[in-house]
Amino acid sequence: MSATLSQQIQQFYDASSGLWEDIWGEHMHHGYYGADGKQQKNRRQAQIDLIEELLQWAQVQQAENILDVGCGIGGSSLYLAQKFNAAATGITLSPVQAQRASERAVEFGLQDRTNFQVADALNMPFEDNSFDLVWSLESGEHMPDKNRLMQECYRVLKPGGKLILVTWCHRSTDESPLSAEEKKHLEQIYEVYCLPYVISLADYEAIACLLPLQNIRTADWSEAVAPFWNVVIDSAFTPKAFFGLLRAGWKTIQGAMSLGLMRKGYESGLIKFGLLVGSKE
Numbered sequence: 001m002s003a004t005l006s007q008q009i010q011q012f013y014d015a016s017s018g019l020w021e022d023i024w025g026e027h028m029h030h031g032y033y034g035a036d037g038k039q040q041k042n043r044r045q046a047q048i049d050l051i052e053e054l055l056q057w058a059q060v061q062q063a064e065n066i067l068d069v070g071c072g073i074g075g076s077s078l079y080l081a082q083k084f085n086a087a088a089t090g091i092t093l094s095p096v097q098a099q100r101a102s103e104r105a106v107e108f109g110l111q112d113r114t115n116f117q118v119a120d121a122l123n124m125p126f127e128d129n130s131f132d133l134v135w136s137l138e139s140g141e142h143m144p145d146k147n148r149l150m151q152e153c154y155r156v157l158k159p160g161g162k163l164i165l166v167t168w169c170h171r172s173t174d175e176s177p178l179s180a181e182e183k184k185h186l187e188q189i190y191e192v193y194c195l196p197y198v199i200s201l202a203d204y205e206a207i208a209c210l211l212p213l214q215n216i217r218t219a220d221w222s223e224a225v226a227p228f229w230n231v232v233i234d235s236a237f238t239p240k241a242f243f244g245l246l247r248a249g250w251k252t253i254q255g256a257m258s259l260g261l262m263r264k265g266y267e268s269g270l271i272k273f274g275l276l277v278g279s280k281e
Contacts, residue, residue: 017100018100063132087114095118221274
């Protein structure tokens with residue numbers, strides 16, 4: 001990962017993670033609102049439901065050693081470790097996130113079974129065949145080399161283990177290329193959220209086939225998660241959030257002011273919420 005992009009991502013999450021936890025909680029990802037996106041539920045329950053729905057969709061019933069690629073403050077890592085009575089390792093570019101995840105592990109009594117560290121997902125500090133579940137929930141969009149990300153996930157995955165990759169994508173370009181207006185919209189999102197670029201779900205599937213992952217399945221859950229942005233927008237403009245944004249700094253303020261970009265992206269069909277699961281022979 002380029003030093004400049006790595007530093008941008010680190011600084012963004014160093015500055016914003018405390019505010020996110022304070023306002024929205026420990027899960028730094030979308031929520032699940034039913035297949036049609038019409039179920040009414042509170043935001044935290046929707047985020048937990050997303051984890052459970054992903055596990056069910058990927059047919060994961062047990063795990064012993066889990067890697068969370070882009071772990072945030074440990075929301076998914078700790079949930080999965082507790083659910084499966086498993087060991088969990090989380091990696092992030094943000095020292096602030098790694099420290100907070102470690103603190104939260106102590107609060108959950110999971111410090112002996114969890115490990116959070118600052119590491120680059122494109123050059124993971126782990127041996128081959130180390131984990132039976134590699135979990136990447138909304139971190140792939142930050143990666144400047146999608147091929148390298150998936151190669152590394154595959155490398156550290158144990159034979160018989162599963163990779164679950166969930167990430168922001170753009171629409172399929174099979175029928176028509178991205179328009180100039182769509183490219184401009186994506187560039188605005190990239191700028192605000194420190195993203196190098198996104199690709200289509202079909203592009204991820206093509207990479208997975210070359211690894212070669214087995215039993216590959218993909219799904220588009222855009223409709224199921226799109227309401228999340230309305231919830232975040234509504235909660236961003238409260239007095240508590242306002243003063244938190246002022247403390248977090250300009251980049252975080254810019255991100256909050258640009259939440260509508262993601263909502264519009266889902267509404268237009270440009271932004272897609274892509275899922276991929278596969279196993280290693």
